[in-house]
Structures are given as structure tokens and as C-alpha cells.
Amino acid sequence: MGLLFFLFLATTISDGSPAKETIPGDKVLLLGPGTGPGVDRAPGLSCLSWRLAVETNNIIDWNTVPGQCEDYIGYYMLGQQYRKDSAMVTNQALLHAQSLTVGRDGKDVWVFDIDETSLSNSPYYASQGFGAEPYDATSFNKWVLEAKAPALPESLKLYQKLLSLGIKVVFLTGRPEDQRNVTSSNLRLVGYHTWEKLILKQTSYSGETAVAYKSSERGKLVKSGYRIVGNIGDQWSDLLGTNPGNRTFKLPDPMYYIG
Amino acid sequence: MGLLFFLFLATTISDGSPAKETIPGDKVLLLGPGTGPGVDRAPGLSCLSWRLAVETNNIIDWNTVPGQCEDYIGYYMLGQQYRKDSAMVTNQALLHAQSLTVGRDGKDVWVFDIDETSLSNSPYYASQGFGAEPYDATSFNKWVLEAKAPALPESLKLYQKLLSLGIKVVFLTGRPEDQRNVTSSNLRLVGYHTWEKLILKQTSYSGETAVAYKSSERGKLVKSGYRIVGNIGDQWSDLLGTNPGNRTFKLPDPMYYIG
Incomplete structure (x- = not known):
């Protein structure tokens, strides 16, 4: 996914629904195979539970977002819930x-x-499967040097x-x-x-x-x-x-x- | 809400959907006035954000679940998401x-x-608005003395x-x-x-x-x-x-x- 996808999401996912990330029928809920490289695919993994466990420091030392949660995390980051969670x-x-x-x-x-x-690297991470792809220091530093991360x-x-x-x-x-x-x-x-x-x-x-x-x-x-x-x-x-x-x-x- | 309501929920909310708690149109999402006693009612409060902030220790020293989140928390506790979050x-x-x-x-x-x-007091808390009502030591200790909390x-x-x-x-x-x-x-x-x-x-x-x-x-x-x-x-x-x-x-x- 590239910046175009980011802009697409940023434009379309802004209806204020707190439940956008988990609307049934939405591809987010289907938790189908992600597009990231080979990462562990636990069948039946709840991406909501995964996110909660990460935020509470129960899951540590992890390298990449589970492949089946790539879309879920993308919607979360670019939708309203991330903003609401941050505001809280x-x-x-x-x-x-x-x-x-x-x-x-x-x-x-x-x-x-x-x-x-303070600064958001979401525009960069949109091109990295929102963390589903392994960290790439070269491209991240290139992004940092552009100095265009939004607040x-x-x-x-x-x-x-x-x-x-x-x-x-x-x-x-x-x-x-x-x-x-x-x-x-x-x-x-x-x-x-x-x-x-x-x-x-x-x-x-x-x-x-x-x-x-x-x-x-x-x-x-x-x-x-x-x-x-x-x-x-x-x-x-x-x-x-x-x-x-x-x-x-x-x-x-x-x-x-x-x- | 009493134990009857608990049993009702426990019977009906078990379809395995990870998103049960936030299905649009569901009363949970409406976040209407709760039935608990007077607690702060922040308009537009996202119960999902409130819960995340509580779990991450960002909201501390709180006394009761916000009134408008009583139903949301009840569904969460008795539905599949609490089990999934615990299993993670x-x-x-x-x-x-x-x-x-x-x-x-x-x-x-x-x-x-x-x-x-180790033990769950959900059957008791179902009668207390799932935390929306102020803590009542007398009735809680009575419940403890019954020694019937499930694992x-x-x-x-x-x-x-x-x-x-x-x-x-x-x-x-x-x-x-x-x-x-x-x-x-x-x-x-x-x-x-x-x-x-x-x-x-x-x-x-x-x-x-x-x-x-x-x-x-x-x-x-x-x-x-x-x-x-x-x-x-x-x-x-x-x-x-x-x-x-x-x-x-x-x-x-x-x-x-x-x-």
C-alpha cells in the first residue's frame, strides 16, 4: 500500500463512527490474509485482542503486525478510533x-x-503495511529526512x-x-x-x-x-x-x- | 440488571463475533443514557476509548463506569471479547x-x-450495572461469602x-x-x-x-x-x-x- 492508499483512506474513513474498525461485513472484520510478507498467521486471532494486548504491554518484543491484522490496523490508524483513543x-x-x-x-x-x-509517521507506515512489513531503517530514515511528518x-x-x-x-x-x-x-x-x-x-x-x-x-x-x-x-x-x-x-x- | 439479565446475556451473546460489542444499530453502540446512578456523562464519549484508557492505566482513581458505558461494558464482560482478550x-x-x-x-x-x-465476580457485578453503580461493600461481601464465584x-x-x-x-x-x-x-x-x-x-x-x-x-x-x-x-x-x-x-x- 502506498501513499495513494493512505490518501484514499484518509478521505473516506472519517464519518466519525467509533465502530468503523469492526463493522461486520467490512473487510476489516473478515481478517483475511494480509498483503504483508510472511508473518505468523494464528487462525482465529482477534485483532482487537491483539491490539489491546500490545497496548497493555502483555505482548512484548514483537517484530511485525500479524499479517491478518494489516488492514485492521490500517483502518484503525487512519480512522476516527485512533484519534479518539489519543484524545482520551x-x-x-x-x-x-x-x-x-x-x-x-x-x-x-x-x-x-x-x-x-508528537509527530505522526502514518503517511510512511501506510507504505509499510502499517507495521506488517519488517522495519526498514533505510526508507524510514529517508522519510525522516524529508521533515514532513504531520503533528x-x-x-x-x-x-x-x-x-x-x-x-x-x-x-x-x-x-x-x-x-x-x-x-x-x-x-x-x-x-x-x-x-x-x-x-x-x-x-x-x-x-x-x-x-x-x-x-x-x-x-x-x-x-x-x-x-x-x-x-x-x-x-x-x-x-x-x-x-x-x-x-x-x-x-x-x-x-x-x-x- | 439482575442475575436473570446475566443469564440472558450469557445465553444469547455467544456467537463468536469479535465485534459483537460494537455492532452498529446495537444498543451498545448507541451509548444512550445508562441506568446507573448519577455519574459523569461526557457527551460523545467513546466507550471503546474509555476502556482502552482504563486498561493502559491512563485513567486512574476512577469510581464508577461512566453511565453511558454500562450496557457496553455489560456486553463486553458477558460476550466473547472479554474471553478473547483474556486468552490473548x-x-x-x-x-x-x-x-x-x-x-x-x-x-x-x-x-x-x-x-x-482467578475467580470471576461477573454474576455479582451484573446486578451492579457492571461497575456503573458505586461499590457496595455489604452486598459484595455477601456475594463473596456465598463462595460461588466461577473460575x-x-x-x-x-x-x-x-x-x-x-x-x-x-x-x-x-x-x-x-x-x-x-x-x-x-x-x-x-x-x-x-x-x-x-x-x-x-x-x-x-x-x-x-x-x-x-x-x-x-x-x-x-x-x-x-x-x-x-x-x-x-x-x-x-x-x-x-x-x-x-x-x-x-x-x-x-x-x-x-x-
Whole structure:
């Protein structure tokens, strides 16, 4: 599936039905053979159960979306349910932020992951079977260098409201340091106009897990006197480990897993 | 809704459709006013998003199921999706167990929570709007004392397979110590015939959170030389805190929250 398919879906799947993903008779429900390469095909697998188990961290260390769930995940990502699920999370995040007493010292920060949290790579993943095809670093990095990832609308709204509450934003991403310029350009282009820090992964962390890298960088923040009042990401590896923050918020992402 | 309604649903909602909960035209989808007492009615609330946010620990410290989601949760709990979601989790748990090298010293244990993990209180909650009505300790304890809670079938299968792998089971529950006899009777009656320990909450823990109580008891297990190779529960408070176990597994429970 290419970008054309993405645009087709984006145009047609927007009737606001919360159940679009599971309408009987819809090809999504049939869960027929996907078009991705050879992945495990568990007969009778419920894609809804698979997605829930992924989001709750019960299924870990997975490589690709099961072939028969490719269409299901595609509809989910491009339809209304992904947006609604994201809004439910960012609304909770905002309620938490509004309950805080923000310090006058400017040391209250909220940690944002970038990919599938601040920026959406759905246009790219539409060409990759929405995660049904194995991760391809070459084509993904090419997409990143184009700097045209759209904002996740619910996350951008949260970002704006946090700033208005006096909370500063720290971006903490697994993107490598050599993608700093293109990342900051992309962020600014879609509305993330300011930040306290933009932390990218140094080569010194190569071979370390995402949990170890992100815990270490959050530890540095805390050591510098920052208070991490919130932390939002699409991967559990953004939210587990040490110094996770006062509260963590898990956005949906059924397309890929980072441990 | 009473037990009659429970039996009605249990009889009729079993066609195996993974999408039963969200079939258009179904009253579940209409999300009309529930029959529970006054709870927040967010217009346009997606019950699917609410459930996902609860399961991912994004919505915490909640008291009752939103009124407009009462029917949705009832269908979910009594239909096939809850069973499928549970099976997805216990299958992952079994895969983890099968990957372990079990010690010959008999010190490998798996921690099981009881309510909504080993035993199901759905017959009781059917009379409580499936969590849409506020928690009523009197009627719940009356139900517990009847000792007729059915097993959660997927959990019972996991239990049997763990035993056959040589892993011992420790039940760790928030039920109070004075419910020991009725709890062990109920467990045995539905097929949980043996256990290494059955840990109930001592009055000394009163006022402590579930996370503190369960962490403390798990700490005692570890101090006694047990290795907690797995831990399964329906609440995040079963799985967070210290000594959670090598891996944790979160079963679904959209009916109530224990912090």
C-alpha cells in the first residue's frame, strides 16, 4: 500500500463512527490474509485482542503486525478510533497538568517522545503495511529526512495547553543526534515552536535499550533540578525505568514495538 | 440488571463475533443514557476509548463506569471479547512460562491475584450495572461469602499448565484474612486444588494501598527464597511496585479500579 492508499483512506474513513474498525461485513472484520510478507498467521486471532494486548504491554518484543491484522490496523490508524483513543489519553494528561501547582522557578517540565507521540509517521507506515512489513531503517530514515511528518493533533493541543500553564517541554527521542536539524525543522513546521531541551540519542548509547537511554537522560534532567511532572509516549519504553515522572501517559501505537 | 439479565446475556451473546460489542444499530453502540446512578456523562464519549484508557492505566482513581458505558461494558464482560482478550493475555503468560528453566528446588512461583483474575465476580457485578453503580461493600461481601464465584476459564487453564511445568502458585489477594475459609473453598470448588501459599490481607495493612500491601508480601516471598517468575492480575496495582516478578500480565477489567 502506498501513499495513494493512505490518501484514499484518509478521505473516506472519517464519518466519525467509533465502530468503523469492526463493522461486520467490512473487510476489516473478515481478517483475511494480509498483503504483508510472511508473518505468523494464528487462525482465529482477534485483532482487537491483539491490539489491546500490545497496548497493555502483555505482548512484548514483537517484530511485525500479524499479517491478518494489516488492514485492521490500517483502518484503525487512519480512522476516527485512533484519534479518539489519543484524545482520551491527552485529556487525562491535561487534567493531571491542571491539578498541579506549577513552580515559579521554571523547573517543571513535561517529557514528550517524538515519533507517534508528537509527530505522526502514518503517511510512511501506510507504505509499510502499517507495521506488517519488517522495519526498514533505510526508507524510514529517508522519510525522516524529508521533515514532513504531520503533528499528532491531540498531542499538539496538549503541548500548547501545557505551555500556557507554565510547564516547559522536553523532547526526548530515540532519533539519533545527527537528525537534530531535520527534527527541529519538522517540529517547528507543524507547530511545536519552542522547547526547553531537544534530547536525541548520542552514539554513546548505541547498544543500550530505549528504557536505559531514556532513564539515563531523565536522570540527568532531575539532577539538573528539573521536576518531571508528566511524561507522554507511545511506547512503554518511554514510560518505564527510573525517574519516569509524576505521571505517565501511554498513547496508542499498534504499528511497531521498541523495547 | 439482575442475575436473570446475566443469564440472558450469557445465553444469547455467544456467537463468536469479535465485534459483537460494537455492532452498529446495537444498543451498545448507541451509548444512550445508562441506568446507573448519577455519574459523569461526557457527551460523545467513546466507550471503546474509555476502556482502552482504563486498561493502559491512563485513567486512574476512577469510581464508577461512566453511565453511558454500562450496557457496553455489560456486553463486553458477558460476550466473547472479554474471553478473547483474556486468552490473548494468558497465552502470552504461558509462552513466557514455557521459556523458563524451572529450578529443581521448588522455589519458582507464579503470583495470581484472585478477584477478576482467578475467580470471576461477573454474576455479582451484573446486578451492579457492571461497575456503573458505586461499590457496595455489604452486598459484595455477601456475594463473596456465598463462595460461588466461577473460575475465569482462561486463568484456570494457565494455572493447570503452570503446575504441570513445575511452577508453584501463590494467591495474593486484597480479600481480608477473615475470608480465608470461604476463599479457599471457592477456589477448590472451581478447580484451583492446590497452592504454595494463599495470602490474604491482614488488618495490619489497613489504610495501605494495594501496591504497598502487595509489594510488601512479594518482598517477603523473595526474602524466603522464592523466585517470582510471573505475576498476573486484573489491576495495575497487582503488577506495579517492588518485586513485581520476572514478567507481569494484565488481564482486562473495565468494571472497577483498585489503586
